[in-house]
Amino acid sequence: MQTPIIQIENLxxxxxxxxxxxxxNLDIYPHEVSVILxxxxxxxxxxxxxxxxxxxxxxxxxxxxxxxxNKADEQRYTHTxxxxxxxxxxxALLNSISILENVSIPIEQHSRLxxxxxxKIVTVKLQQVNLADSAYLLPSELSGGMRKRAxxxxxxxxxxxxxFCDEPSAGLDPLTxxxxxxxxxTLKEQFNMxxxxxxxxxxxxxxxxxxxxFLDQGKILFMGTLKDAKSCGISEIExxxxxxxx
Amino acid sequence: xxxxxxxxxxxxxxxxxxxxxxxxTIPEIQKFLRKNKSISIxxxxxxxxxxxxxxxxxxxxxxxxxxxxxxxxNNASEKIGQAIKTFSSKGSQLSPIPRExxxxxxxxxxxxxxxxxxxxxxxxxxxxxxxxxxxxxxxxGRRKGSVIQQCYLIGSNAVGIIAxxxxxxxxxxxxxSAAQLRQFGASIYVADLIAISMVRExxxxxxxxxxxxxxxxxxxxxxxTMKVTEELDALRMMAIDPIRYVIVPKFLAISICMPLLxxxxxxxxxxxxxxxxxxxxxxxxxxxxxxxINILTAEDLLVGLSKSxxxxxxxxxxxxxxxxxxxxxxxxxxxVTTSAVVASIFAVIFLDxxxxxxxxx
Numbered sequence: 311m312q313t314p315i316i317q318i319e320n321l322x323x324x325x326x327x328x329x330x331x332x333x334x335n336l337d338i339y340p341h342e343v344s345v346i347l348x349x350x351x352x353x354x355x356x357x358x359x360x361x362x363x364x365x366x367x368x369x370x371x372x373x374x375x376x377x378x379x380n381k382a383d384e385q386r387y388t389h390t391x392x393x394x395x396x397x398x399x400x401x402a403l404l405n406s407i408s409i410l411e412n413v414s415i416p417i418e419q420h421s422r423l424x425x426x427x428x429x430k431i432v433t434v435k436l437q438q439v440n441l442a443d444s445a446y447l448l449p450s451e452l453s454g455g456m457r458k459r460a461x462x463x464x465x466x467x468x469x470x471x472x473x474f475c476d477e478p479s480a481g482l483d484p485l486t487x488x489x490x491x492x493x494x495x496t497l498k499e500q501f502n503m504x505x506x507x508x509x510x511x512x513x514x515x516x517x518x519x520x521x522x523x524f525l526d527q528g529k530i531l532f533m534g535t536l537k538d539a540k541s542c543g544i545s546e547i548e549x550x551x552x553x554x555x556x
Numbered sequence: 557x558x559x560x561x562x563x564x565x566x567x568x569x570x571x572x573x574x575x576x577x578x579x580x581t582i583p584e585i586q587k588f589l590r591k592n593k594s595i596s597i598x599x600x601x602x603x604x605x606x607x608x609x610x611x612x613x614x615x616x617x618x619x620x621x622x623x624x625x626x627x628x629x630n631n632a633s634e635k636i637g638q639a640i641k642t643f644s645s646k647g648s649q650l651s652p653i654p655r656e657x658x659x660x661x662x663x664x665x666x667x668x669x670x671x672x673x674x675x676x677x678x679x680x681x682x683x684x685x686x687x688x689x690x691x692x693x694x695x696x697g698r699r700k701g702s703v704i705q706q707c708y709l710i711g712s713n714a715v716g717i718i719a720x721x722x723x724x725x726x727x728x729x730x731x732x733s734a735a736q737l738r739q740f741g742a743s744i745y746v747a748d749l750i751a752i753s754m755v756r757e758x759x760x761x762x763x764x765x766x767x768x769x770x771x772x773x774x775x776x777x778x779x780x781t782m783k784v785t786e787e788l789d790a791l792r793m794m795a796i797d798p799i800r801y802v803i804v805p806k807f808l809a810i811s812i813c814m815p816l817l818x819x820x821x822x823x824x825x826x827x828x829x830x831x832x833x834x835x836x837x838x839x840x841x842x843x844x845x846x847x848x849i850n851i852l853t854a855e856d857l858l859v860g861l862s863k864s865x866x867x868x869x870x871x872x873x874x875x876x877x878x879x880x881x882x883x884x885x886x887x888x889x890x891x892v893t894t895s896a897v898v899a900s901i902f903a904v905i906f907l908d909x910x911x912x913x914x915x916x917x
Binding site: 438469499 | 578638647884887
């Protein structure tokens with residue numbers, strides 16, 4: 311069996327009194343698309359943010375690429391971050407610069423490539439998310455779906471080994487959502503990317519998921535393949551897959 | 557972590573690359589090619605290439621199109637070939653760079669913008685003034701206790717800083733004039749000078765400038781953030797007028813607080829002068845206060861207080877105007893806040909000059 315790319319042991323996170331994540335143990339294997347599922351407020355986004363180090367856990371350890379995520383070692387930390395791409399829930403594009411610059415930033419900052427090459431890479435990335443026509447617009451001039459696609463282009467600018475997507479298809483029309491899923495699958499195939507997606511869209515889950523992680527009230531209710539999930543005998547999960555709601 | 561390296565070799569005008577072509581290894585490859593500039597390459601051989609990322613694909617395209625035009629790519633494995641096909645930039649093109657307007661176009665835009673700004677500010681002012689006067693008698697459309705809360709934020713919280721600065725201002729004015737007046741044996745007129753200048757000019761202006769910096773900026777930041785986060789739209793959709801809900805409480809609160817703060821400032825300014833009079837000029841307390849009371853008229857007080865109310869309204873209106881005008885996100889909020897403070901301080905000083913002229917005539 312392959313060694314996991316993310317190892318989480320006994321992760322517990324609290325917001326004040328409220329326990330958001332309760333003793334989570336989770337391994338994520340490379341070259342897979344893992345989908346984190348669960349009703350709202352069950353800790354999906356917190357789990358994602360804990361893994362990428364934006365939320366400090368109260369106890370437990372998280373290992374990325376086999377080593378602890380250690381913010382004290384600046385150089386290692388930066389190096390680890392370069393291997394990760396994150397698509398935030400609301401895009402989180404920098405509002406003061408154009409889409410083109412937003413996507414170029416990670417490449418400019420973290421590689422020694424020349425300008426023409428960077429522009430070429432950015433062009434391809436924007437083409438892949440269907441935004442080549444809007445390259446010189448500011449994020450505030452785009453629609454919500456376009457902003458999300460631009461944010462995905464930025465997240466994959468450096469072809470990261472690990473890609474986190476927080477609700478990539480929320481607020482998108484079905485066609486764009488399908489194209490986005492295709493792009494995610496292409497990235498997985500071509501670059502051996504490991505992708506972790508938080509989503510509720512049943513259609514999207516069927517298209518991309520290799521593995522399902524079902525959270526409920528801060529605990530993992532089920533973890534396994536899509537096929538197993540449909541016949542796992544846990545009523546909440548089976549209801550979700552038949553009705554699409556929790 | 558995987559070894560990030562590319563092995564390069566040139567043989568019979570054929571460049572072979574094995575290992576990896578990624579954004580990390582491209583600079584190395586470029587360096588190698590610069591070293592072997594003299595050799596023209598007709599083919600790129602990739603039999604043992606393990607991995608290529610999208611930067612690598614762009615780089616290969618650059619090689620076959622610009623550096624060595626017409627060079628062929630040979631022996632790429634199926635996966636690499638697929639990657640090259642998927643991430644090819646063929647057929648993708650960015651929209652053209654938008655053209656910058658020329659001088660006359662910019663001038664025209666600026667004129668139209670200024671006209672729109674004038675019209676907008678007149679509308680906004682009329683709306684704010686109307687609803688504020690209505691709001692005195694009718695508290696519909698605003699939260700309970702919001703005027704008192706605003707009084708606390710605008711007024712109570714500013715008492716300390718205004719008291720301190722006015723006292724120091726009175727001190728400085730007295731000290732500067734005392735040195736001159738003393739030479740003529742006219743020390744007692746320091747009291748007149750401080751009384752008149754504090755009550756008519758300095759107290760209203762100083763207070764207005766401090767409030768513009770403290771509260772004017774806060775108004776602009778609050779309103780612009782509410783606009784950016786669609787809170788104002790949400791209020792409108794609940795049939796709540798944002799002007800009545802957000803601005804009227806501020807308008808009423810500042811109208812109450814400003815005259816009080818200015819009065820405080822006047823008193824402390826005179827007190828500052830008194831301290832210098834007693835210590836530096838050896839005046840008696842009674843003679844100083846007597847002189848102050850004799851020289852001040854009700855008109856002076858009215859001039860000072862009427863100015864303070866006008867300044868207060870100007871600060872609210874300018875803060876709200878810039879708040880409503882915000883565009884973009886966080887950066888826009890910062891920009892309008894700065895503009896609001898600059899514009900309201902400018903307006904306060906300009907109006908003060910205008911008032912001085914009017915009262916002279």
